[in-house]
Amino acid sequence: MNTPLLAPRETFATLTDRVSDITLERPTGRLWLLAFALSFVLTAWLGAGIVWLLAKGVGIWGLDMPVAWAFAIADYVWWIAIGMAGTFISGGLYLARQGWRNALNRYAEAMTVFAVSVSGIFPILHLGRPWFFYWLAPYPDRMGLWPQWRSSLFWDFSAIVAYLIVSVLYFYVGLIPDLATLRDRARTRGKQVFYGLLAIGWRGEARHWQRFETLNLLLAAMAVPLVFSVHSMVALDFSEGLLPGWHSTIFPPFFVAGALFSGFGMVLVLGIPLRHFFGLGDFITERHLDNLAKLMLAAGLFVDYSYASEMFNAFYSGDRYEIAHAMQQLTGAYAWVYWTIIGCNAVSIQALWFPRVRRSHAALFAIALLVLIGMWFERFLLIVSSLYHDFLPSSWGMFYPTFWDIAFLAGSIGLFFLLFLLFVRLLPLLPMFELRKLRARLEREGA
Amino acid sequence: MNTPYESRPHERGWLARFDDAGALLLAVRELRGRGYTQLEAYTPYPVEGLAQALGPMRNRIPLLVLLGGLAGGFGTLLLQWYASVIDYPINVGGRPDASWPAFIPAALEMTILFAALFGIVGMFFANGLPRLNHPLFDVPGFEAASRDGFFLWLRADDPCFDAALAHDDLARLAPLAIDRVGS
Numbered sequence: 001m002n003t004p005l006l007a008p009r010e011t012f013a014t015l016t017d018r019v020s021d022i023t024l025e026r027p028t029g030r031l032w033l034l035a036f037a038l039s040f041v042l043t044a045w046l047g048a049g050i051v052w053l054l055a056k057g058v059g060i061w062g063l064d065m066p067v068a069w070a071f072a073i074a075d076y077v078w079w080i081a082i083g084m085a086g087t088f089i090s091g092g093l094y095l096a097r098q099g100w101r102n103a104l105n106r107y108a109e110a111m112t113v114f115a116v117s118v119s120g121i122f123p124i125l126h127l128g129r130p131w132f133f134y135w136l137a138p139y140p141d142r143m144g145l146w147p148q149w150r151s152s153l154f155w156d157f158s159a160i161v162a163y164l165i166v167s168v169l170y171f172y173v174g175l176i177p178d179l180a181t182l183r184d185r186a187r188t189r190g191k192q193v194f195y196g197l198l199a200i201g202w203r204g205e206a207r208h209w210q211r212f213e214t215l216n217l218l219l220a221a222m223a224v225p226l227v228f229s230v231h232s233m234v235a236l237d238f239s240e241g242l243l244p245g246w247h248s249t250i251f252p253p254f255f256v257a258g259a260l261f262s263g264f265g266m267v268l269v270l271g272i273p274l275r276h277f278f279g280l281g282d283f284i285t286e287r288h289l290d291n292l293a294k295l296m297l298a299a300g301l302f303v304d305y306s307y308a309s310e311m312f313n314a315f316y317s318g319d320r321y322e323i324a325h326a327m328q329q330l331t332g333a334y335a336w337v338y339w340t341i342i343g344c345n346a347v348s349i350q351a352l353w354f355p356r357v358r359r360s361h362a363a364l365f366a367i368a369l370l371v372l373i374g375m376w377f378e379r380f381l382l383i384v385s386s387l388y389h390d391f392l393p394s395s396w397g398m399f400y401p402t403f404w405d406i407a408f409l410a411g412s413i414g415l416f417f418l419l420f421l422l423f424v425r426l427l428p429l430l431p432m433f434e435l436r437k438l439r440a441r442l443e444r445e446g447a
Numbered sequence: 448m449n450t451p452y453e454s455r456p457h458e459r460g461w462l463a464r465f466d467d468a469g470a471l472l473l474a475v476r477e478l479r480g481r482g483y484t485q486l487e488a489y490t491p492y493p494v495e496g497l498a499q500a501l502g503p504m505r506n507r508i509p510l511l512v513l514l515g516g517l518a519g520g521f522g523t524l525l526l527q528w529y530a531s532v533i534d535y536p537i538n539v540g541g542r543p544d545a546s547w548p549a550f551i552p553a554a555l556e557m558t559i560l561f562a563a564l565f566g567i568v569g570m571f572f573a574n575g576l577p578r579l580n581h582p583l584f585d586v587p588g589f590e591a592a593s594r595d596g597f598f599l600w601l602r603a604d605d606p607c608f609d610a611a612l613a614h615d616d617l618a619r620l621a622p623l624a625i626d627r628v629g630s
Contacts, residue, residue, distance in 0.1 A: 012491060012595035138526060146530040150539065155552035158523075162560035169567050177593065181491075184590035200577035203584075204592050207504045208574040209493035214508045215570045219563055222512075226559045233552060436492040436595075440468065 005099050005438065007282035012436050015283070019430050020185050022278055028425065031277065036421050042414020049407040050125065058128055060404045067387045067399035072126040074379040075409055077234055078262065079119030079416070080160070081255070081375065084227050085263020086112030087167060090174070091223030094216070099441065100291055102434040103283040106178075107274060108267050109171045110427070114419040115266070116164050118412050123160070125408075137161075152236040159233040163226060170219050176202045177212075177433040231259045238382070244325040245386035248313070254306040258375060261299035261345070265371035268292055270420065272365045274429065283430055290358045296371065297352040304346045321391055328389050329381070333398060337381045344374025456603035457485070458582045459629030461614055462589065463599045463622035468494045471597040474620040475500045478601065481616060485605035489583075489598040491591075508569055515565025520558035524550055582629045589626075600628060 010018070053060055063070055086108035093101035124133045136157045138147050147154045179199035186192045202208070232252035239251040268289070275284045314326035329338045348370045351357045358364065384399050465471040468490060475488055479500065488497050498504055527550040531537070536544045571577070583589050583600065592598050599622070601613050617625055 016491070016594045138530065144535065146535055149527045149531055149553065150542070150546050150549040152552075155556075158553040158556040162556040165560060166563045169563060173567055173570070177492075181593040184593045196579060200571075201579045201581060202576065202593075203581060204489045204491060205574075206488040206490060206494065206497040206501055208576075209490065210498035210504065211506055211508050211570050211573055213493050214506055215512075215566050218509065218512050218566055222559045222562055226556075229552070229555055229559075233556075236552075433492045440492060440494075 003285050003287045004442065005103075005285065005287060006435060006442060007285070010282050010435075010439065012439060015435050015439065016181060016185075016432050018282075019428055019432050019435070020182055023182060023426065023428055024186055024191060029277075032421060032425070035417065039414045039418040039421060042411050043418050045407050046411020046415055049404050049411055050121075052404065053125055054130065058126060060402065061408075062400050062402045062405055064397065064399075066390065066395050066397050067384055069126075069383050069387065070380070070399050071401055071405040071409060072122045073383055074376065075412055076119050076122035076126075077255075077379045077382075078376045079115045079122075079412065080163075080234060081231065081259035081262050081379075082266045082372075083112040083115035083119070083163075083167065083263065084231055084256070084259035085267055086110075086115070087170075087223045087227045088260055088263065089267065090170070091220040091227070094220040095224065099438055100288050102438045103280075103285075103288055103430055104267065104271065104292075105434070106174070106427075106431045107270060107423075107429055109167070109174065110420065110423045111263075111266060111270060112167050113171050114416050114423070116160070116167055117419070118416050120160060120164060121412065122408075123156075152233065152240045156233045156237050159230040163230045166219075166223065166226060170223060173212075173215065173219070174431060175427065176200065177204065178428045178431060180204065181432055182428065227259075228256050231256045238386075241386075243386040243390055244319070244321040245329075245382075248310070250306060250309060250313070254303070254310075257299055257302040257306060258378065261296065261303050262372055262375035264292055264296035264299060265368040265375070268296065268364055268368035269372065272361050272368075274424070276361070278429065280430070283435065286359060289361070289364060290355075293352050293358040293364055293367075296368065297349055300345060300349040300352075300371065307342070307346065325386065325389065329385055332385075332389065334381055334385055334388070337377050338385075341374050341378045341381060344370040345378065348374075455629070456608075459603035459627075460485075460605075460608070461601045461610075461617055462583065462586050462626045462628050463601070463617045463620070464588065464591070464624045464626075465597045465599065465620075465622050468497070468597055470621075471599060472497060472500055474599055474617075474622070477620060478599075478616065482607050483601060483605050483613075483616075485602035485608070487600040487602065489589075489592040489596075489600065491593055491595055491597075494597075505573075507573065508566055511569035512562045512566040516558045516562035518565075519561025520554045522561075523554040523557040527553065586626045586628055588624065603629070 006015070049060075058072075061071060086105075089101055089108040090105035094105070124130050127133055135141070136147060136154070147157075176199060179195050180202035183192060183195040183199045186195055232255065235251035235255035238246040239248055241247060271284055271292070272289070275281060275289075311326055314322040317323075329335065348367050351363065351367060357367075388398060389396050463474070465474055471488060471490065472494065475486060475497065478486060479502065484502060486501055488494075488501060490497065524547075528545055531546070532544045538544075588596070589598065590596075599617070601608065601617060603610070605613075607613075614625060
């Protein structure tokens with residue numbers, strides 16, 4: 001595709017004005033208010049759920065023996081996975097000098113920050129006594145105890161903490177020059193003070209830019225291994241266990257691929273409506289959507305390969321428990337979940353091979369949504385299928401979600417969209433300074 | 448705040464606005480050639496080579512990131528070793544107290560966390576941020592520096608600085624406008 005990455009008519013001034021006017025001048029639309037109200041209601045449902053959980057305990061969920069982990073951990077893994085693609089787009093594609101990243105990285109990073117924040121709720125709430133969650137951290141406490149350093153649960157805790165802090169800071173540092181633009185262009189006192197405080201006095205001096213760029217490069221170089229390590233740690237929570245289906249070395253790479261897969265799905269699900277409602281076609285071009293679709297297809301194929309390899313290894317191992325576990329997935333009580341996953345994550349993405357499908361925004365949106373649904377079911381099955389049917393038939397048992405399981409899932413989606421809608425209103429949707437840099441680069445290359 | 452501006456020459460001078468990055472870069476090289484050293488350039492995006500053209504600069508961000516990473520990584524290893532060998536040794540299935548391979552995952556995460564923290568704090572510190580007010584913000588038109596304006600500030604604390612001569616030197620470079628910084 002030869003579409004330019006930035007419409008030729010957008011100059012430094014016009015692109016700055018168009019992006020900053022979305023935040024500063026554009027009146028709040030009715031559709032935004034409607035979406036906000038809906039997300040608010042869902043978030044309130046989550047809030048009610050949390051209060052009820054604190055009062056009653058985790059028994060309000062459908063947890064029991066043998067399935068003592070279900071929706072909460074599936075939600076956690078699903079959300080933190082979605083965050084991965086945002087960091088990958090801003091870090092990995094920056095290192096690979098992919099100019100098309102520049103229109104996407106801001107909202108993808110916002111997506112990361114919100115998805116990781118939402119995911120963090122679940123491991124804390126599933127603790128049973130969530131108010132003691134800080135016992136996970138190593139500090140000289142009165143009991144004279146330390147965390148279990150050899151446990152993947154502690155590795156996971158340090159991974160989430162590092163990832164949350166680094167992604168929030170990375171997002172904020174990248175925002176500073178754009179906040180300065182908003183400060184300089186704001187016309188009301190309130191906005192000037194608000195963005196002025198956030199921009200901490202950024203002026204764009206050449207040596208400041210130099211240090212800023214060095215830092216951005218180093219943060220990008222560290223963000224990529226961070227993404228891969230964080231989701232590997234999440235996977236180790238499972239593969240350190242002995243259950244058939246969990247105890248497998250394929251988990252870390254398989255989890256990382258699934259994370260990027262669902263994350264690209266979410267980037268498309270957010271980006272297509274943003275582009276449509278805010279008229280961002282000059283910046284998020286057909287080429288951007290095409291590239292995202294291809295990345296999603298590539299990550300999806302890797303995930304599908306892992307599905308195949310999981311099945312192959314189960315039968316090739318000759319281990320009767322592994323074989324029984326594989327057979328349970330294909331034909332057992334949760335087979336309908338398995339085949340939904342195959343339909344969403346393996347079959348539906350094959351349409352992306354066709355350029356015509358990649359050019360159709362409706363089709364891309366629908367496939368990305370299917371991928372998100374498929375990936376949630378995958379996380380669910382991964383947890384439940386190993387627990388409900390382990391070694392001894394006497395300890396087999398089904399899992400049935402309760403009203404509150406649904407409330408936490410729906411409420412977390414509501415909270416994510418609530419935060420994202422606030423971001424859309426309050427902060428610049430696209431990184432203006434990076435687009436100006438891209439403009440200068442395209443002009444230099446064109447000349 | 449009762450210090451008069453006269454005693455703060457590093458906050459005064461002339462601010463010239465140029466057409467584009469190329470013109471600004473040429474102007475910087477020209478003025479450096481004339482012996483000016485206290486120059487600052489303001490651009491709406493990072494312009495390659497501009498910082499180098501302004502003169503030698505200290506960029507210690509890489510060093511700080513390295514130090515942060517080392518502190519975070521080795522600090523975490525040390526903490527884990529201290530907790531499980533000195534403070535509270537506990538025998539788990541006969542595994543050694545100092546289980547180095549198991550100590551690495553947390554150390555890796557803390558390496559990245561501390562490297563990022565050191566780098567970010569260092570960038571703020573080296574750039575003199577946060578600094579919410581600055582004499583440049585009082586110059587009319589300077590708000591374009593975050594949109595499409597390319598500015599060169601000739602500071603009054605430059606040894607070669609003479610208000611009238613410096614103004615002439617700037618005017619010869621054909622800027623779009625020249626304004627006084629500080630009063």
